[in-house]
Amino acid sequence: MDQQPPPFFKRGPAPLALLSFYVALSVALLIVDARLQTLEVLRQGLSMFTHPVQGLAQLPAQFLDTAGSYFASAARLQEESAQLQRSRLESAATLQRSQHIEAENERLRKLLGVKERQQVSGQVAQILYSARDPYARRVIVDKGQQDRVIAGQPVIDDLGIVGQVTRVFPFLAEVTLITDKEQAVPVQVVRTGMRSVVFGLGNGELELRFVPLNADIQNGDLLVTSGLDGIFPPGFPVARVVRIESDTTYTFAQIRCSPVAAVEHFSEVMVLDPRPPVVLPEELAEEVAGQDGKASPKSSRAKKKRPKKD
Amino acid sequence: MQTSYSSSRILLPVRPWFIGFSLSLALLLNFLPTSVWPGVPDWLALVIVFWSVREPRLVGMGLAFLLGLAMDVADASLLGQHALAYVLAAYGGSALSRRILWFPLGQQALQVFPLLLLVQLVQFMVWAMVGADLPGMAYFLGPFLATFLWPLLTLILLLPQHQPVDRDDNRPL
Numbered sequence: 352m353d354q355q356p357p358p359f360f361k362r363g364p365a366p367l368a369l370l371s372f373y374v375a376l377s378v379a380l381l382i383v384d385a386r387l388q389t390l391e392v393l394r395q396g397l398s399m400f401t402h403p404v405q406g407l408a409q410l411p412a413q414f415l416d417t418a419g420s421y422f423a424s425a426a427r428l429q430e431e432s433a434q435l436q437r438s439r440l441e442s443a444a445t446l447q448r449s450q451h452i453e454a455e456n457e458r459l460r461k462l463l464g465v466k467e468r469q470q471v472s473g474q475v476a477q478i479l480y481s482a483r484d485p486y487a488r489r490v491i492v493d494k495g496q497q498d499r500v501i502a503g504q505p506v507i508d509d510l511g512i513v514g515q516v517t518r519v520f521p522f523l524a525e526v527t528l529i530t531d532k533e534q535a536v537p538v539q540v541v542r543t544g545m546r547s548v549v550f551g552l553g554n555g556e557l558e559l560r561f562v563p564l565n566a567d568i569q570n571g572d573l574l575v576t577s578g579l580d581g582i583f584p585p586g587f588p589v590a591r592v593v594r595i596e597s598d599t600t601y602t603f604a605q606i607r608c609s610p611v612a613a614v615e616h617f618s619e620v621m622v623l624d625p626r627p628p629v630v631l632p633e634e635l636a637e638e639v640a641g642q643d644g645k646a647s648p649k650s651s652r653a654k655k656k657r658p659k660k661d
Numbered sequence: 662m663q664t665s666y667s668s669s670r671i672l673l674p675v676r677p678w679f680i681g682f683s684l685s686l687a688l689l690l691n692f693l694p695t696s697v698w699p700g701v702p703d704w705l706a707l708v709i710v711f712w713s714v715r716e717p718r719l720v721g722m723g724l725a726f727l728l729g730l731a732m733d734v735a736d737a738s739l740l741g742q743h744a745l746a747y748v749l750a751a752y753g754g755s756a757l758s759r760r761i762l763w764f765p766l767g768q769q770a771l772q773v774f775p776l777l778l779l780v781q782l783v784q785f786m787v788w789a790m791v792g793a794d795l796p797g798m799a800y801f802l803g804p805f806l807a808t809f810l811w812p813l814l815t816l817i818l819l820l821p822q823h824q825p826v827d828r829d830d831n832r833p834l
Contacts, residue, residue, distance in 0.1 A: 366722075366755060373722045373748040377729075380741030385791050390740050397734040401692075404685075405735055408692035480694060482737040489737050518737065525737050 391518070398520045405491075409480055471584050473507075473623035474498060479523070488531035488553060488614075490514075494622055495522040503582055505623045511588035511611035512536060512576060513620050524622070528614050529589065530555050538589050539577035543567050546577050549590055549608060555615055557590045559606035564597050568606060581626060588612070672822040679821050680712055680719060688728065692735060699799030702807035705732065706780040709747055710773055711814060713754030714761050725751035739787060746783040750776050770811035777804035 363369070384390050476492040494500050496519050504516040506526050514534065518525040527534050532553035539546050545566065549557045562568060572592040578585025590608035597604045630636075687708040695701055705728060712720035729744030736743070753776045754761075761772050781801055 366752060369722050370748065370752045373726050374745060377726070377741040377745035377748060381739055381745065381787060381790075384740040394734055394740060397730060401731050401735045404689060404731075405692045408689050409694065412694045487737060491737075 394518075395520055398523070402520065402523060405480070471623055473504075473621045474500075475619055476500075476506075476524075476622050477619050478526075482525070488528040488534075488551065488555075489517070490526050490528065491523050492526055492620060492622070493523060495520050495524050497522055500524045500622055501625060504625050505583045505587075506620050507587060507623060508612045508618060508620050510613060511590075512583065513612045513614055515582070516622060526620070529610055529612075530557060530614055536583060536589055537577045537580045538574040539585075540568065541573045541575055542569070543572075546579065547574075549574060552607075555609075556593075557608040557610060559592070559608055560603065562604050562606055563602075564599065564604050566604065568592060568595060568604070570595060573611070574608060581628070584623065584626060672819065673824060675716055675719070675822055677719060680716065683708055683818055684712070684720075684724070684728065688731065691732065700802035700806055702803040702810065703777070703780060706747060706750055706777060707807045707810065707814065708818075710750050710754045710776050711811075711818060713751040714758045714769075714773070715818075717755035717758045720751070721755065722748045722751045738784075739791065742784055742787045745787065746780040749783060750780050753779065766812040766815055769815070770808045773811055774804060774808040777807050780804070 364372075380390070474494060476494040476498075479491045479493050482489040482491065492506070500516055500519050502516055502519055506513045506515060512529055514526045514528040514531070516524050517527040528551070529536055529549070530551040530553065532551055534551045536549050537546070538549045538559075545562075545568075547559050547562055549559050552558050559568070559574070570592055573588060574590045574592070576583040576585055576587045576589055588611040590610050592606055593609050594607040595604060596606075684705070687704040690696075690704040709720065709725050709728065713725070725747035726744045729742075729747035730740070732738075732743035732747075733740050754773075757772065757776075761769050764772065778801065781804055785800070
């Protein structure tokens, strides 16, 4: 017999059918986002709705912040200004000298026929808020597609490397900090020149992996970017070694480092312009092209660094 | 409107704009910088569960899914992570709606607790799927606090429905 309810009792599809539909949809989204990373357009579209609300939610905190600085005493501001003036004078000599040395270095490199180091430039961005996820070490900055920010650009502050732009929205960009579990930075030990890669641990510390037990590493060693990835410019401080555990049961030493830059603080950062692709000599470029069809030298280099998976 | 065990009072019908307003407010609360503190409840999950228990015909899985997507984008987490958790919570809420409303407020909170825990657990499982460690017990503190807030939330969110039918200008509510 036909057991259809009268039309005024109609309540749409059965709850279980709806549930299966939405669960299937969510799981499909999850898998596509985790494995294929093709949902950036959908994410950007949705962000047009969520970002204004997020901005609104930041207002109370910003208000408290500005109110605090409004009531900061004039004396403290004057002191700060004097201190800044002093430090500017102090660094002026070094700066002029370093400019001179840079020019000289460039000239010498030209004489030697070595390719000159690229100039580094960028744009200042402000950290708006950190992502709410307990697993992620990511922050949102106020520069996006409108300011021609692209994914992969390095981010620094006044002390060193902070992270890397991993996702770009129309007006904002997401920066993965170097302490994130999925972020890796190729580095070089300043004292010895040894190359390695430093990985984030997700708890505010970094780990220098794949260093043999007998390697020459000491507490307090400074790690700077090696620039071999073609993404981070060379010579920027990344981290300092704080603890070395040489357990002979492992093949590699366990080396913990703490970031040099104020990674976990909210401040202004600088988004560096992307490095121009390294031009390989012609013979080499042909060889690379022969090896894997359409991959350009740039992309094969970038792959080595594993530009963070979202 | 279903009458509850403890009160035989008949409430006014809910106004849809108030549901929308409370959900947007919860979304805003979730976006506040306070949400990184340990133990701060997931406000949006709490309000979604509340309305799916109270008004299962108005607030369903579709709305929960959309709000979950908004949270995913805002959180920079995997797309679908919050959506999956909220959809399951909304389904649980509407499926248990008639039973939960039969109990007094304190016992209602006890029955809502598993739903809120489910929201956190689903998100944890999604993260475990892509490879992450246990985030620490503080992560599961939120549902506990949210459970204690359930009676208070019920009072606040039902306030507009407690208005008397014949308006008295000398009464504030």
